[in-house]
Amino acid sequence: MKLRKSATALAITAVLAVTATACGSGSDEGAKNDGKITIGIKFDQPGVGLKTPDGKYEGFDVDVATYVAKELGYEAKDIEWKQAPSAERENLIANGDVDFVVASYSITDERKQKVDFAGPYFLAHQDLLVRADDSSIKDAKDLNSKKLCSVTGSTSAQNVRNDFAPQADLQEMGGYSECLTGLENKAVDALTTDDSILAGYASQKDHQGKFKLAGLNLSDENYGIGLKKGDTELQGDINKAIEKMVEDGSWEKAVKANFGPAGYKNEPAPKITETS
Template identity: 50%
Template sequence: MRTRTTGAIALAAAAALTLAACGGGDEPGGTGATGGGDGGEGEGGSLTIGIKFDQPGLGFMEGEEPSGFDVDVAKYVAEKLGYSEDQIEWVEAPSAQRETLLSTGQVDMIFATYSITDERRETVSFAGPYFVAGQDLLVAADNTDITGPEALEGKNLCSVTGSTSAQRIKDEHAAGVNLLEQPGYAECVTALVAGQVDAVTTDDIILAGLGAQPANQGKVKVVGNPFSEENYGVGIPKGEVELCEEINTALQEMIDDGSWEEFVRANTEGTGYTPNESLNPPEFQPCS
């Protein structure tokens, strides 16, 4: 029997064996991902994956079925690790809670537009990256004036409360831009379609995912002039090098067999968006 080597999985497997030996079949077992049987690592076990629940096109929970690019990548990796879709438990992973979810063992891995940074590496480890995004602009489909952040001088730009993206444009590119705050990016796109703002800004693939929603298709477009780099990685518990390497192997297979390109296209259809070809598909960073 092949057994997962992560700390959470090893502990869960050991707990399950102990309970079985003591005749405690009615007692609850571990909650981490567990392997079992000769049919693969996921047989009889589960995999807990953190995703965003509120990012259409990336990670969006509608009813009980999640959708989006991050979700497609997560399902692909899970299958390569030996887990079927019905063995995945999806957990909401808001940006501010991702490190806590991993360090406390509430999730086995996270796919949630999770940018790899040195600060985060102090607490968690990363596989990948599986995508390199960049801050960009979403504008009306017929807008030909706004081609980059400098063109926003005197324009109205939607800013999500608590986000630094719009403020960065004001500080570094267009001091005269007018910022309109909204609680979320979906509300920003609604304001854009209604003509209340001239542009929305955040990572390009997030903008493309929003633009691909049926209500927005054909009405908005991604400018396609990114001005930052954000490496989206798979968050895993700190120091899980072997798990990182297994995930990277799965990610490479996803790229090689064309699934990566298919997932991008399916979740950004109708927006005219294409990833930055000089950065994507990305090169993986060393596991540590």
């Protein structure tokens, strides 16, 4: 799939459309969403991917996706954002519901059996978010016999159970916001996912002072941009866009804008590894 849009391509598409109409054909193969591009993001991750109450989209992943789309020839107004919950990302890509996914999507060998990735474009680490007044959880092993929350389809909670706390009582929710509500109400004892996501939640005005990060680097999470398997041309175009974003300073600017308020200390931009 080649998504890069150019004046020449648009002109050719217009000619083909006229020709098809003259021939009585109803096919619109080759034109996708009338010059639009559909990108899957999270809608409920402050600092990463968030749909605000007024219908706007913000976060580091949104900034990355917008930059990549522009390099492919699409302005911000051409982007159609689609919610991409963790458990649905592979299906959205495989079914063609999105052109690609930028949704705190960690690159794993298991996922690469179903989709391809471009990137990585960010390196996060798995951590725990606990209540600010909870001093009982200082290490991942302290989660044994405690209620640990994460979202359905995420690898984070399984990592904890497999490697650190096999007796943790895993509670899987549809979204991180549900886990956060459970944490605040003491229905669960900890929320686990990437530190970037946790920092985004902890820095929200309504949450400041209520929660804290445990400060544990439980894993390395290389965020990649998910796309349909075998689309090497799109993979290459996205990789070039990521490299350009890093080189021209836009990547660092986006990191500081979205994570800086939480005092989050990010890793440098990772090297591109997903190539064909």
